[in-house]
Amino acid sequence: MVQYKAELRRAIRRNAHEPEINYLNITAMLDIMTIILVFLLKTLGESSASVPQSRDLTLPKSVIQSQPAQEGVRVTVSKSQILVGDDKVLDLPNNQSLAQSGVEARHKRGANSLYIVPLGNALQSARKTDRALREAKGLDAASSEAVIIADNTTPYRLFVRCCLRSGRTSSASII
Numbered sequence: 001m002v003q004y005k006a007e008l009r010r011a012i013r014r015n016a017h018e019p020e021i022n023y024l025n026i027t028a029m030l031d032i033m034t035i036i037l038v039f040l041l042k043t044l045g046e047s048s049a050s051v052p053q054s055r056d057l058t059l060p061k062s063v064i065q066s067q068p069a070q071e072g073v074r075v076t077v078s079k080s081q082i083l084v085g086d087d088k089v090l091d092l093p094n095n096q097s098l099a100q101s102g103v104e105a106r107h108k109r110g111a112n113s114l115y116i117v118p119l120g121n122a123l124q125s126a127r128k129t130d131r132a133l134r135e136a137k138g139l140d141a142a143s144s145e146a147v148i149i150a151d152n153t154t155p156y157r158l159f160v161r162c163c164l165r166s167g168r169t170s171s172a173s174i175i
Contacts, residue, residue, distance in 0.1 A: 055079075060152035072145035073126040075119075077154050084122040092158075103158065114160070 057078040076083040082090045090107060109115045127144065134141045150159055 057149070057151050058153075059149070072147050073123065073130055075123070075146055075148045077148065077150040077158065079151050079153060082116075082119055084119070084126050087122065089118045089122045090116065 057076065074083075074085055078092075080092055081088055082092065090103070093104070103116055107116055107118055109117060123146070130144045131141045134144060148159075
């Protein structure tokens with residue numbers, strides 16, 4: 001009997017091996033996915049292609065592959081308003097009256113003037129802020145850019161007015 005027990009213990013030791021892992025350890029995979037998610041969200045937030053589109057702002061199709069400048073004053077021309085940065089500058093009339101008569105005369109210097117007074121004032125203010133930021137960063141304060149983001153139904157007349165106004169104080173990139 002003693003010999004039988006000794007043989008049994010030897011057989012158990014010979015056949016003994018590490019137990020198999022019967023579960024999936026996903027902790028490492030979740031860590032990697034979290035890092036990738038944070039990286040993608042940060043990249044998307046900094047991208048100029050991350051302009052939120054809605055009923056009020058639909059970007060036109062483009063074949064240009066180059067990216068506009070990342071820094072600069074953003075001028076957004078939607079169907080119902082003009083924004084400089086995140087500040088609303090001007091409410092626009094409906095598209096048909098905008099195409100026929102343009103911006104109302106009370107917002108311009110004269111009836112036939114291309115200068116839109118609220119837009120000009122907002123751009124001058126944004127330019128001062130941009131100049132101060134550029135000086136703080138050690139960049140050339142004399143040059144900056146305006147990034148114009150316009151709806152695909154924006155009348156050419158209004159688009160030219162926005163480009164002319166932003167072009168007087170800086171160069172313009174158009175999305």
